[in-house]
Amino acid sequence: MTNCKLSTERGRGRPRKGKEHNGEALLEAALACFAQNGFEKTSLRTIAARAGVDVALLSYRFGSKLGLWTAVVDAMAEETLEQLQAWPHEQRDRTPEEQLRNLCSGMVTLVADRPLFAQLLISEIMTGADEERQALIQERMAQPVHELLLEYAARLRNLTSDEARERLDLALIATMSMIGVLVSTRPFLSRFSPIGENDEAFKAKLASLMHQLLTLN
Template identity: 45%
Template sequence: MTAESTAGRRRGRPKKGKELQTDQIFEAAVACFAEFGFDKCSLRAIADRAGVDVALISYHYGSKLGLWTAVVDAVADDAMRQLKSCREASMDFPPQVKIHRLCIDLVSIINRRPLFSQLFISEIMTSSDTERRKIIEDKIARPVHDVLLRYILEIREGSEERKSDASLEIVAATSLISSIISSRDFLKRIIQVAEDDDRLIDELALIAQRILI
C-alpha cells in the first residue's frame, strides 16, 4: 500500500464507490450526529442505535469522518435526483406552476430528513472544522444551490440581470425552510401548523414561492 493511500485511509475517507450499507446505519448516524455533534458522537453509539457491530461500520467507512462523509453523499445524491426529476416533470408547465412545484418538492426534500437539516445548520453555524465545512460546501450546499439557480433562471427566461438576486433568494428560501423544519418539535408549542405535516409543507412552499417568484 502506498503512503498516499495509507494517508487517505487515516483521514477517514470511505472506500471509493462505497455507499451506506443499511437504512439503519444511515438513520442512526444522522440522529447521533444531530443530537451529539460530530465531536461528541462515537461510532459505538451509532452502531448501538443501528443495532449493528461497530466493526462493520469501521470496516466499510474507515472512521467516523468516513461515515459522516457517506451520510452527506447519500443526502446530496438523493436531493439532486429529486430536483432533476422535478425539473423534468415540469418542463411543459407555465412558469408559475414550475415555481410552485419546485417549492413543494424543495420543502418535501428537506422535510424528509429534519435531523439532517439540524446537522447541516449546526455544522455551518457552529463548527470550526474546515474539512467538514468544505465537504458540506462541495458535496451538497454548492451543487444544490447551483442546480436551483440554473432552474430558477431558466424559469425566468434566463434573466441575467436578476442572477445575483436569484442566488440570494435561493439561500434565503432554503435557509428558512431548513430552520423551520429542524426546529419543528419546538415550534409545535407555538404555531399549530407545525403539527400538520401536509399543511406545513404547503405553507412553507407558498412562502418559498413568494421569495423565489
C-alpha cells in the same frame, strides 16, 4: 426528540440478525446520532449500538467516524441531486409558473421529510466547528444543489440580467436557510404556534413563502 445514547440492553457488539450489512440502516443510525449529539460527541460505538451491529463493522465499511459522516452527507446529496435533475423532464408539460410552484413544493418536501439532516447541516454550518466538514458540505451538497436550483429558477422566470440573477441567488439562499431552520426547530415551534402542528399545512405555508421570495422583482 430522544437522545442517541449507547444502549446496554443487548450483548456488546452483538448484531441483530439481518442487520449486519444493511447500509441504509447504518446511515440512518449515524444520521440520528450526528444530528442529535453533534459530530464531536458521537462515537462509532454509539452509532453501532443504535444500529445493532458490531462497531468493527462500521470501521471496516467506512474507515473512520469522518468516513461515516461523509457517507451520510453523500447519500443525502445523491438523493437530492437525483430528484432535482429529474424535475425539468417530469415538469416539461407544465407552464413555467406551475413548474416554479412545484419546485418550491418539492424542495420543501425534501427538507421537511428529512428533519434530522436539516438539523445536522445547520449545526455544522452555524457552529463552524470544523473546516473540513464544512468544505465537504459545500462541495458535495450545498453548492451543486444551489447551482441547479438557481439555473432552474432563473430559466423559469426568464431572468437574463446579472442583477436579476443576483437577487434570485440571494432569495434562494434565504429561502433554503429559512426552510432548514423552521424544519429543524419545528418541535419547539409547535409549542406556541399552530404552524408546526399539521404536516401538510406546514409544508404548504413554507412552499408559499419560498415562491413569494423567488418571484420578488
